[in-house]
Amino acid sequence: MVAVTANPRRWWALAALVASMLTLGFDMTILNVALPTMAAELGAGTGRQQWMADAYVVVFAALMLPAGLLGDRFGRRRMLITGLALFLAGSLTGALAPDVNWVVAARAFMGVGGALVTPLALSVLPSLFGADERAKAVGIISAASALGLPLGPIIGGWLLNHFWWGSVFLVNVPMAALGIAACVLLLPETGDPASPRVDVLSAALTATGLGALVYAIIEAPDRGWSDPLILTVFAAAAALLTALVLRERRAERPMLDMTLLAHRGFLFNTLAATLVMFVLSGLLFVLPPYLQAVLGHDALGTGVRLLPMMGGLMLAARGAQPVVARFGARAVVSAGLVVLAFAALLGSRTTAGSGYGFVALWLSITGVGFGFAVVTAMDGALGTLPRDRAGSGSGLLMTLRQVGAAVGIALLGSLLAGIFRDRLDVTGLPPHAAHTAGESVVAAHLVAERTDPASAARLAASANDAYVHGMGVVLLVCGIAALVAALLAALLLPRTASPAREAETGDATMVVAAEDA
Structure with missing residues (x-):
């Protein structure tokens, strides 16, 4: 490989990759805070909201493995540019979408672009940096991925307060365009024609x-x-x-090396990380409507109020390594899952009158549990892989993690929708209005605004109570799932990862853990 460390443009190229990863990072969370607003303006029930969130995740998970192979065979820079272009086109389509179906289609299209960008942005780093600088570059790009998480709700909330809902898609366009221009001008072309065909x-x-x-x-x-x-x-x-x-x-x-699951450490660390994503994705889906529709905060206020979880996550992610060195990976993964379970069970006690202080408490605990569990599980999974399967193993790990997120949104969102519809009191409403109110708590509040004051107050109170009860059941299920995962981790995880692999996988772990959040 030709050394490129003498070329000062490498840092500008890294800046372009950072912009790309930052865009993908906050796009993963920006939609959560926008869903209630989009539901109100587009008339989307809970099912449609689930598809708006899941369309991206499902396509992203399904195409990540073949996307990496496409980059190896046809050129990583070429396919990275293609991915950014597809992401840009999907973002434009979403911003201009006339109805929910177009939003879902746009999100799926963005998932294709994201699946290309994520693995290929990482794979070009060795062609830009020598061994002495690569760790620093990986750390920078990891920080960008992690920084996108808290930025998403805040940027989304600010945009929704000042512009129309399509602005949460339009904000991606200039950053994706910047990434494309920088890739064209700064990145060298690399590939591996001998890689397996797609x-x-x-x-x-x-x-x-x-x-x-x-x-x-x-x-x-x-x-x-x-x-x-x-x-x-x-x-x-x-x-x-x-x-x-x-x-x-x-x-x-x-393409999907299932024999890796025969490695005990890889299998159970991957299972732990997947269950963590199942819990977290469901939580992030159900919480914004509570903050907006039930507590009455605007979109920006909702985004800011999600920060305690992000703060707990960042704190735990930074402190995970010394704690693992002291107590061992198995203990830290198990303890992180127990903390996550405690947070979910505490959150299940939330009522319509709890106020934000109680929510901030269990949100902070959620972030701490998630950070300790997922970072350590990722490190353990990658640390057990044989040297010649590190790439395929990390691809399988990321794919299963995305599947966990997609199933979490779908299953827990469906559970919430069913409970809300069953408990909502629509007595006295016309059939059409009753059906609309049963679609979501946002829809119920919109229907309440169009009825007489006495009926409006009764319907709004019933909607709040029904939603909070459904959210409590969802969080209870999340807590039980986290406890089961903690028990499996304590019983089945090996005591330590393979020491020979720890140094080699350290940088990759930072990147994958940041993407998982």
Whole structure:
């Protein structure tokens, strides 16, 4: 490999990559605070809101592995530029979308771009920096990914207070354009023509299998879990994902190397990280409507009020390594999951009159538990991989983590929607208004605004109580899931990671952990 450390443009190139990763980072959280506003203005029920959140995540998870192979075969700079262009086009489409269906399509398109950008932005670092500077570069790009998390809700809230909802998509355009220009001017082209070819059938099985699974989970509360269509789609998802596993097990050079799951440390650390993402994604989906519709904060205020969790996360992520050195990875992962479970169970006691102080308390604890659990689990998973499978293993880990997030939003969002609809008191409302009010707490408040004052107060109070009860059940489920994960970690995780791999995977762990948040 040709050394490029003497070229001063490498830091400008890194700045372009940082802008790209920062954009992807806050795009993962900016939509959460925008969903209540978009639900009100676009008439989106809980199911449609789930699809707006999940369309990006499902496509992102399904295409990440083939995206990395595309970069290896056809040039990483070329495919990175393509990914940024697709992300830019999806953002423009989302900003100008006339209805919910176009927003969902735009989010899916952005997921294609994000799947290309994420692995390829990391893979070009060795061509830019020598070994003496690479750790510093990885640290900078990791910080950018992590910084995007708290910035997303704040930027989104400010935009929604001053502009229309499409501005949360439009903000991506200049940053993506900057990334494209910098990649064209500054990045060298790198690739590996000897890499495995992209298995189109395996990629299609991944995308259709995950899409069918998420569709069935989201639509089941409306149609019924025993509805023939829902049962058929569940069966199709199981068949497609089973076919994917069987095909990959027979492949000489698989895109999705399932044999890695035979490594005990990798399997159970990955399971812990996936369950953490399941819990966190569900929590971030249900909390903004509570802060906006129930407590009455505006979008910017909602974004700012999510910061305690981000603060706890950053604090734990920085302190994880010395704690692991003192007590061991298994103890830290288990303890982090127990803390996460405690936070969720505490949050399940939230009422409509709790106020923000109580929410800030359990949000902070959530961030601490998440930070200790996910960073340590990532490090443990990557540390068990053989040297020649580090790339495919990290790809599998990131894919499963995204699946956990998608299923968390779909399953927990569906649970919330069903409970809210069942407990909402719509007595005296016309059938159409009653159906609209049952779609979400935001819709119920909009319906209340159009009724007489006495009925409005009763409907708003019922909507708040029904939503808070549903949120409490969701958080209770999250707490139980975290406790189960803690028990599995305590019983099944190996005591330590492989020391020979710790130094090699340290930088990669920082990046993947930041992306997971």
